[in-house]
Amino acid sequence: MTNILNEIGIENYIFLSVILFCIGVFGVLYRRNAIIVFMSIEIMLNAVNLLFVAFSTYHQDAQGQVFVFFSMAVAAAEVAVGLAILVSIFRNLGSIDINNLKNLKG
Amino acid sequence: MNTLIAIIGLGILCLLFEIFDARKAIIPIVVIGLLAILGLDISEYNNPNTYYNNMLIVGKFSSGFSGLFIILTIFLVSLSHKFYENHQTKISDFIAIKIFLLAGAVAMVSFGNLAMFFLGIEVLSIALYVLASSNRLSIKSNEAGLKYFLMGSFASGIILFGICLIYGAMGSFDVTEISELSRSAELPIWFPIGIVLVFIGMLFKIAAVPFHFWAPDVYEGSPALTTALMSTLAKVVAVATLYKLVKTMNADISPAFQLIIVIVSIASMTVGNIMALRQVNVKRMLAFSGISHAGFMLMTLLSISKSSGTLLYYTSAYALAGIAAFSVILYVCKTKENEDITNFHGLGKNNPLMAAILTASLLSMAGIPVFGGFFAKLFLFNQAIQAEFIALVIIAVINSIISVGYYFKLILAMYTKEPNETKIPTPTVYYAVAVIAIVLNIALGLFPSFVLDLL
Numbered sequence: 001m002t003n004i005l006n007e008i009g010i011e012n013y014i015f016l017s018v019i020l021f022c023i024g025v026f027g028v029l030y031r032r033n034a035i036i037v038f039m040s041i042e043i044m045l046n047a048v049n050l051l052f053v054a055f056s057t058y059h060q061d062a063q064g065q066v067f068v069f070f071s072m073a074v075a076a077a078e079v080a081v082g083l084a085i086l087v088s089i090f091r092n093l094g095s096i097d098i099n100n101l102k103n104l105k106g
Numbered sequence: 107m108n109t110l111i112a113i114i115g116l117g118i119l120c121l122l123f124e125i126f127d128a129r130k131a132i133i134p135i136v137v138i139g140l141l142a143i144l145g146l147d148i149s150e151y152n153n154p155n156t157y158y159n160n161m162l163i164v165g166k167f168s169s170g171f172s173g174l175f176i177i178l179t180i181f182l183v184s185l186s187h188k189f190y191e192n193h194q195t196k197i198s199d200f201i202a203i204k205i206f207l208l209a210g211a212v213a214m215v216s217f218g219n220l221a222m223f224f225l226g227i228e229v230l231s232i233a234l235y236v237l238a239s240s241n242r243l244s245i246k247s248n249e250a251g252l253k254y255f256l257m258g259s260f261a262s263g264i265i266l267f268g269i270c271l272i273y274g275a276m277g278s279f280d281v282t283e284i285s286e287l288s289r290s291a292e293l294p295i296w297f298p299i300g301i302v303l304v305f306i307g308m309l310f311k312i313a314a315v316p317f318h319f320w321a322p323d324v325y326e327g328s329p330a331l332t333t334a335l336m337s338t339l340a341k342v343v344a345v346a347t348l349y350k351l352v353k354t355m356n357a358d359i360s361p362a363f364q365l366i367i368v369i370v371s372i373a374s375m376t377v378g379n380i381m382a383l384r385q386v387n388v389k390r391m392l393a394f395s396g397i398s399h400a401g402f403m404l405m406t407l408l409s410i411s412k413s414s415g416t417l418l419y420y421t422s423a424y425a426l427a428g429i430a431a432f433s434v435i436l437y438v439c440k441t442k443e444n445e446d447i448t449n450f451h452g453l454g455k456n457n458p459l460m461a462a463i464l465t466a467s468l469l470s471m472a473g474i475p476v477f478g479g480f481f482a483k484l485f486l487f488n489q490a491i492q493a494e495f496i497a498l499v500i501i502a503v504i505n506s507i508i509s510v511g512y513y514f515k516l517i518l519a520m521y522t523k524e525p526n527e528t529k530i531p532t533p534t535v536y537y538a539v540a541v542i543a544i545v546l547n548i549a550l551g552l553f554p555s556f557v558l559d560l561l
Binding site for chain 2: 010014017021024025028034037041044045047048051052055058059061063064066067070071074077078081082084085086088089092093098101103104105
């Protein structure tokens with residue numbers, strides 16, 4: 001495992017994670033469908049998980065991998081709450097387009 | 107440590123009451139339980155200790171702030187009974203979520219490891235997403251919940267990425283280890299980037315400019331009790347955590363970082379106050395006022411080695427005034443559809459005591475003497491002057507004067523306008539919470555050294 005990391009180099013892992021993270025960020029900023037926004041947030045979190053595992057191998061230290069479990073559990077809880085909110089919005093509005101949510105302004 | 111376990115135990119107990127069909131007993135028992143936990147917290151104040159390989163560091167800072175959070179939760183739980191009158195079947199869920207939120211808050215201020223910090227922040231945020239959208243038939247509450255969820259999880263993602271880069275640079279999640287390593291060796295570029303990302307994420311959570319745009323919408327749309335929770339407890343928790351994070355991770359702040367704090371602080375105060383001037387919805391106005399107070403609280407980061415007492419004092423004064431103000435708002439807007447300022451017309455004639463309490467709490471937020479808010483600002487400015495940030499203090503004083511403008515708009519509406527309806531009876535619990543909160547606030551103003559010397 002360390003040999004592969006040495007061959008590829010930790011920098012490339014960082015670049016990959018940053019690119020994935022940015023894809024997630026732009027998804028959150030530009031997509032208007034709430035489900036796709038949720039998926040973009042998941043991409044952001046998973047990009048970080050990937051980097052955690054890479055760093056964990058790089059440092060020969062298990063803490064990073066354990067942290068990934070925590071962040072996965074948190075992401076699952078977060079999405080559960082998010083989908084529940086989405087269901088109640090769909091019941092009220094009949095659509096999950098973020099552009100329809102314009103009641104609060106000032 | 108014992109505080110945290112006891113809080114989680116109380117939360118689980120609260121869910122068990124639902125099973126045993128003892129909903130009426132929930133609020134009294136939870137309030138008594140929280141008072142007992144407050145005693146436990148005070149007993150931990152003098153026994154600094156670390157637990158589970160430095161996962162949790164219990165000391166003066168953490169137990170001081172935990173005490174404040176527990177007191178605020180006691181107030182918010184006591185207000186719950188009347189507020190959720192029409193949802194009595196769900197009362198145990200609402201209370202349990204609030205208690206788990208408190209557990210997240212306590213974990214956030216006593217973290218010794220970035221894993222604990224992240225878990226605490228997520229427990230707090232997820233509980234808040236649920237509470238913000240808890241009025242599920244109201245489209246406004248749904249919208250507030252979704253907006254808060256999107257912004258909050260976006261910020262969590264940024265914080266997580268920052269933690270990851272810090273871990274990559276240091277090979278450890280332990281904050282004391284990180285702060286030792288950050289002083290000695292040649293650092294990879296990832297470390298400062300990680301610190302900046304975590305800082306940005308925390309600015310999202312405390313709603314400081316330029317990351318404040320979610321706050322007014324979320325505060326306006328959420329149920330009023332949740333708004334009270336967000337503007338008092340959640341804001342105080344986030345500020346205290348940011349303070350602890352900056353203090354433990356990079357104790358000697360570079361001048362460039364100080365400049366950023368000064369700019370963010372000035373921008374938060376100014377934008378918050380100027381936007382608040384033109385609001386007609388009281389919750390929205392208090393949201394902007396909260397943004398400007400976040401700017402004031404950030405000033406403590408400039409003299410970080412000795413300002414923890416001032417931060418505790420400022421946050422207590424602000425949060426107690428907020429609780430008093432919101433218990434009056436809950437009373438006035440109970441039967442109304444919105445929280446517009448017109449609902450407050452003639453409150454001075456209809457209900458002089460409630461009007462007096464709201465006036466007192468707004469004066470405390472504006473910083474008028476006798477109340478805690480004045481002395482909080484006094485000590486804060488004093489410390490900033492000692493750290494030689496004269497220009498910042500001048501701008502802060504000007505901002506305090508601007509803030510009097512919108513607070514007086516509400517006070518004038520209460521006393522000079524004619525009431526547009528007849529008197530509605532006040533539940534005693536609202537009276538009790540409002541009076542106790544404002545009395546505590548005045549007591550803070552009269553005996554400032556009690557809190558200032560705690561930390």
